Amino acid sequence: MFRCMESLLPEFSFLFAFCKSESCLPHVFHDSHTALSHIAFFAMLQWKKRVMQSEGYIMETPYLVYLVDDETNLLELLQSYLESAGLQVRAFSNGTEVVSVLEGEQQPHLWILDIMMPDIDGYELLRLIRQKSDVPIIFISARDQDVDKIIGLELGSDDYLAKPFLPRELVIRAKKLLQRTYEKAVHVPAPSQTFQDxxxxxxxxxxxxxxxxxxxxxxxxxxxxxxxxxxxxxxxxxxxxxxxxxxxxxxxxxxxxxxxxxxxxxxxxxxxxxxxxxxxxxxxxxxxxxx
The missing domain is CATH 1.10.10.10 (Winged helix-like DNA-binding domain superfamily/Winged helix DNA-binding domain)
Structure with a gap:
């Protein structure tokens, strides 16, 4: 396993060499299994960031994204992918936390909302957000039904992504939506005129x-x-x-x-x-x- 990671990240070979030494492992981690887990996770994050940089996924503007999902593991995974794309992410695991920040001065450039949550569902959060602003919103949900998409769109969401999905697909959709909203007013093919007044x-x-x-x-x-x-x-x-x-x-x-x-x-x-x-x-x- 180390050999595979070293080939992906040669610049960290000194770290792998250090951690492969059984005499050194106890000074850093509780056991060798814990060491392997930490190094594998670190290598995965660095490799993922490098791939996203090479493929142009890193955004130059540090947009702020509020991410809401009650599945902790998925929340952490999506947060790591979005942050690797150059976004600032604040994560929330329930709707109650979201309600408490809606009155705050700092608001995000993008919301990513899960529909199915135990306390306050995504639909209600969408209504509350829309009372405050027209910031773009992406819905994510395990319910891949047309009626859910239609309700979300009618309430004011800008996009809908059904679970399961690849984290990079969410990154791409978030990036495109942010660019369309903040980096160009409207994407139109060669408009004949621009209205200023x-x-x-x-x-x-x-x-x-x-x-x-x-x-x-x-x-x-x-x-x-x-x-x-x-x-x-x-x-x-x-x-x-x-x-x-x-x-x-x-x-x-x-x-x-x-x-x-x-x-x-x-x-x-x-x-x-x-x-x-x-x-x-x-x-x-x-x-x-x-x-």
Whole structure:
């Protein structure tokens, strides 16, 4: 086993040589088995970080992520992967801990929430978070059912990942969502124009720069995805856009899921903005008009 680890991490050969000495092991660990476990775990973390660096998974901006899951082993594993990708992670093992930090001044750039928890479930936490901010949210759950995904999306989550999943898949999704939200306002293919000031569509005033939508003097509370979709339609005013185009532009090329997510997002926008002139192009997609 040592030989395998040494080949992966030659720069730590001195450490392996030291720990292979039976006379030295008791001075460092209680027994040789404990030593092997610690060294194997250390080597795995270093190798994982090196692989992620070589494949471009390390983020330059130290975004803050709040990770919530009542499975302790999974929580620690996901935290280690996210931190290896350059993210700052604060982990919570129950919903009660989350509620206590919602009133705090420091808020994360991203929430990752487990749905099924014993005290306060992920749906209730999502409602509480959405009352405070539109920070992006990824749901993770052992229940891989369409109804769970739909409920999560309708309540305002931005992505959904069913267990079991590879930790690196969560890292990729988190990274893409953070980049779309904070490093570029909307991912649109070569927009013909950029709106800097207030633009009127029907009774609504929309500010891309200010990331705000108003009806009269009243600000409309929108999630990140809802606002991005509105801006995407605004950049393509009068054009019929199919669901695949919308999925790629709002969720990204790496999105894994059905185009039902588009319909659910449109439904949420229409519920909040009943006079928004967004037409359904049956059998195709949607089109935004001025009237």
């Amino acid at each position: 207030w633009v009127q569509i029907g009774p609504y005033l929309i500010s891309e720069k200010g990331r705000q939508v108003k009806e009269g003097e009243e600000l409309i509370d929108l999630t990140t995805k809802e606002f991005e979709l509105i801006i995407y339609f605004l950049h393509n005013l009068g054009l019929a856009l199919n669901r695949e185009q919308i999925l790629t532009s709002i969720w990204g090329d790496d999105y894994i899921g059905s185009d039902r997510a588009v319909d659910d997002l449109v439904k949420r926008i229409r519920k909040k903005m009943s006079k928004f002139p967004l037409e359904t192009v049956y059998g195709f997609g949607y089109r935004l008009t001025r009237a």
